[in-house]
Amino acid sequence: MGDLEAFRAEVRSWLEDNCPEEMRQPLASDQDHVWGGRQWEFSSDGQRVWFERMVEKGWTAPAWPIEYGGGGMTPAEHDVFKSEMKRINARSPVSNFGFWMLGPALLKFGSEEQKREHLPAIARGEIRWCQGYSEPNAGSDLASLKTSAEIDGDYFVVNGRKIWTSYADRADKMFCLVRTDPDAKKQAGISFILLDMESQGVSTRPIQLISGESPFCETFFDDVRVPRANLVGELNQGWTIAKYLLTHERDNIGGEPPGLLKGRDLAKMALEAIGADEAGRLDDPMLRADIARLEIDAMAFRALVEHTRAKAEAGEGVGARSAMLKYYGTELNKRRYNLMMDAMGGQGLEWEGERTSGGRYAREWLRSKGNSIEGGTSEIMLGIISSAVLELPKG
Amino acid sequence: MILNEEQQMLADLAERIFADKASVDTLRAIRGGSHGNDYDQDLWQAMVESGLTGILVPEDQGGMEFGLVSAGLVAREVGRRLALTPFLSTAVLGAIAIGRGGNDDQKSRWLGPIASGELIVALALDESAKHRPERVATQATAAGDGYTVTGQKTLVLDAANAGVFIVSAMLDGTPRLFAVEIGAGTVDVEPVVSLDTRSMADVRFDAAQAELLDGDDNTLDAVLDAGRAMLAMELVGLSRAVFERTLTYLSERKQFGQRIGSFQALQHRAAHLSVEIEISEAMAFQALAAFDSGADDASQQILAAKARAAETARLASAEGVQMHGGMGMTDEFDIGFFMKRARAASELFGDANFCTERFARAKGY
Numbered sequence: 143m144g145d146l147e148a149f150r151a152e153v154r155s156w157l158e159d160n161c162p163e164e165m166r167q168p169l170a171s172d173q174d175h176v177w178g179g180r181q182w183e184f185s186s187d188g189q190r191v192w193f194e195r196m197v198e199k200g201w202t203a204p205a206w207p208i209e210y211g212g213g214g215m216t217p218a219e220h221d222v223f224k225s226e227m228k229r230i231n232a233r234s235p236v237s238n239f240g241f242w243m244l245g246p247a248l249l250k251f252g253s254e255e256q257k258r259e260h261l262p263a264i265a266r267g268e269i270r271w272c273q274g275y276s277e278p279n280a281g282s283d284l285a286s287l288k289t290s291a292e293i294d295g296d297y298f299v300v301n302g303r304k305i306w307t308s309y310a311d312r313a314d315k316m317f318c319l320v321r322t323d324p325d326a327k328k329q330a331g332i333s334f335i336l337l338d339m340e341s342q343g344v345s346t347r348p349i350q351l352i353s354g355e356s357p358f359c360e361t362f363f364d365d366v367r368v369p370r371a372n373l374v375g376e377l378n379q380g381w382t383i384a385k386y387l388l389t390h391e392r393d394n395i396g397g398e399p400p401g402l403l404k405g406r407d408l409a410k411m412a413l414e415a416i417g418a419d420e421a422g423r424l425d426d427p428m429l430r431a432d433i434a435r436l437e438i439d440a441m442a443f444r445a446l447v448e449h450t451r452a453k454a455e456a457g458e459g460v461g462a463r464s465a466m467l468k469y470y471g472t473e474l475n476k477r478r479y480n481l482m483m484d485a486m487g488g489q490g491l492e493w494e495g496e497r498t499s500g501g502r503y504a505r506e507w508l509r510s511k512g513n514s515i516e517g518g519t520s521e522i523m524l525g526i527i528s529s530a531v532l533e534l535p536k537g
Numbered sequence: 538m539i540l541n542e543e544q545q546m547l548a549d550l551a552e553r554i555f556a557d558k559a560s561v562d563t564l565r566a567i568r569g570g571s572h573g574n575d576y577d578q579d580l581w582q583a584m585v586e587s588g589l590t591g592i593l594v595p596e597d598q599g600g601m602e603f604g605l606v607s608a609g610l611v612a613r614e615v616g617r618r619l620a621l622t623p624f625l626s627t628a629v630l631g632a633i634a635i636g637r638g639g640n641d642d643q644k645s646r647w648l649g650p651i652a653s654g655e656l657i658v659a660l661a662l663d664e665s666a667k668h669r670p671e672r673v674a675t676q677a678t679a680a681g682d683g684y685t686v687t688g689q690k691t692l693v694l695d696a697a698n699a700g701v702f703i704v705s706a707m708l709d710g711t712p713r714l715f716a717v718e719i720g721a722g723t724v725d726v727e728p729v730v731s732l733d734t735r736s737m738a739d740v741r742f743d744a745a746q747a748e749l750l751d752g753d754d755n756t757l758d759a760v761l762d763a764g765r766a767m768l769a770m771e772l773v774g775l776s777r778a779v780f781e782r783t784l785t786y787l788s789e790r791k792q793f794g795q796r797i798g799s800f801q802a803l804q805h806r807a808a809h810l811s812v813e814i815e816i817s818e819a820m821a822f823q824a825l826a827a828f829d830s831g832a833d834d835a836s837q838q839i840l841a842a843k844a845r846a847a848e849t850a851r852l853a854s855a856e857g858v859q860m861h862g863g864m865g866m867t868d869e870f871d872i873g874f875f876m877k878r879a880r881a882a883s884e885l886f887g888d889a890n891f892c893t894e895r896f897a898r899a900k901g902y
Binding site: 409410412413418422423424430431433434435437438439441442443445446448449452453456463466469470521523524525527528531532534535536537 | 538808809811840842896
């Protein structure tokens with residue numbers, strides 16, 4: 143038995159012993175997602191037990207180094223771990239922007255002190271992070287952001303306004319792009335700082351979406367004082383980190399669809415909702431064809447994701463090609479939700495009520511429309527592909 | 538999947554040979570020839586010399602005994618260069634039908650000559666306009682030690698030059714594969730001039746002497762899988778080539794005082810197409826690898842690969858013609874040849890609709 147197989151056996155048996163049965167069910171609603179943080183309250187004992195055991199085991203951030211609170215797994219071990227989690231449908235014990243975004247940024251750009259201060263706190267689920275990037279006038283054109291951070295002794299004084307800050311009203315801290323040199327051209331005057339949401343002068347206002355939910359906020363900064371030690375990387379070099387994270391974010395896309403379609407077979411849902419003809423085929427030939435086309439495209443897309451991962455592991459940079467994955471993956475997800483709504487028919491029209499856990503079909507379908515907007519719109523992705531991959535002439 | 542060292546060397550070899558030997562000029566010359574049912578003999582000779590004709594033939598029969606991924610690397614070059622070659626009919630379909638279905642005697646008679654380039658094999662499956670491999674009216678009848686087959690086949694590739702036909706025919710209610718050697722006297726080949734200048738024919742078998750290929754029950758399935766897989770790779774190569782030409786044109790052609798590739802309306806379409814091509818190629822390689830490793834869902838993956846590659850090639854060639862503007866409509870420009878071949882290669886062994894429908898069926902809905 144190879145080392146990896148021994149590792150797999152160890153992971154499997156530990157998960158079998160420690161993952162509560164109820165944590166092996168698909169998420170029924172957003173409440174089932176453990177975000178962590180100072181204000182977090184578990185909605186069930188199972189959730190709490192699973193969280194505590196994984197934190198103690200050090201497996202909440204499996205691939206981070208052990209000295210920063212991670213699991214210290216090699217990429218190959220991490221793959222084994224993920225496949226074993228998936229095998230029993232285990233839910234993530236805790237996750238938020240600290241795991242997805244800030245952690246990778248600090249590992250690459252943070253000082254030793256910053257790593258020791260922030261990474262273990264993320265891994266233990268103590269601090270919930272949010273992301274402060276977009277502004278009302280800086281969406282697709284992110285580098286035109288205006289929120290200012292002026293240096294005053296050992297502090298930055300931050301003024302301005304961010305939008306689409308996810309769960310800013312419930313987050314403990316924010317990583318944030320601010321303008322530290324108003325005279326420099328666009329990208330050149332931006333810095334990447336960390337701030338506490340409890341600081342004087344920070345206020346948030348939730349934004350209600352077409353899904354009826356409010357995962358995003360506007361965040362206002364009014365003379366907020368942030369220690370200069372909270373600058374990540376060099377002053378005015380924040381765009382490098384932002385770009386790295388945007389690429390990293392795009393890389394993360396292409397896994398399983400989130401929400402109620404996670405681990406569920408669209409064709410099966412359609413068969414249950416619509417029924418089959420006497421030959422056993424979905425009794426809606428046009429929808430059947432659409433689902434088959436979608437499934438083929440999804441299978442092919444996964445093949446490209448796998449191929450890209452394998453190349454990255456072999457040391458070949460992914461770079462702008464991540465825009466390809468972001469573009470196609472999000473468009474695919476929107477198609478998937480459209481077909482889910484076609485399959486669910488009248489049930490999909492419910493907005494409230496227990497039968498649909500509070501209108502989840504309709505709400506998640508509507509939420510999916512944002513996939514091709516957030517993290518860079520599809521049109522921005524196509525622009526990146528045109529210039530950086532295809533090298534077409536500039537307009 | 539990522540190519541291993543052996544596969545990468547093969548990819549480089551295939552690229553070199555095809556870049557050197559195959560060109561659209563050859564296709565034009567053959568199109569202008571007398572019977573329009575020829576193939577590129579120089580290229581075939583070069584493929585023989587480098588062993589590519591024996592790529593799937595076992596080593597003890599003089600071949601390289603590689604897998605479908607390796608054969609796919611050659612098929613991709615066939616697509617890129619619009620090569621007129623019996624590679625699919627003979628080196629892939631012939632080698633697999635005989636290699637899997639043949640007995641020792643049949644293998645030793647035909648596999649060696651396939652590898653050495655002396656024998657062209659033609660596969661005769663379809664009987665109607667659309668690919669329906671299980672709808673077979675051709676009948677096999679026991680006769681003496683062997684059989685005779687009678688029936689009418691269409692879309693038979695490389696029939697005009699074939700020494701052996703592999704024919705599907707009904708035996709006791711199930712379709713089986715038979716081999717018919719030319720010279721049996723009762724095979725009537727009627728060449729068809731096709732839009733893509735490929736050697737194609739209607740073939741009538743009239744009580745032709747036939748040998749049953751009774752080695753492996755799944756031979757027909759393997760042949761269908763391999764055919765679709767190779768066409769998927771060919772279509773991926775074709776899409777890449779037509780897209781490269783289109784990108785060059787976008788970067789050179791000026792209108793309104795600017796290079797047209799600077800227009801966002803065209804940039805976004807080109808970018809979208811590039812993503813479609815990447816995805817179709819990744820799918821095709823994964824499907825071929827699944828076949829080689831004997832994965833349970835290899836057939837499904839191949840159906841997915843063929844469906845996608847056909848759609849991608851249709852888009853690539855349509856965008857190619859459109860973005861070349863009026864020049865794309867001329868016979869003088871090569872773009873139209875890609876569109877023609879995309880149409881034909883998509884149709885063979887089941888078009889995108891066929892493959893998608895079979896995919897759904899295999900998935901149980």
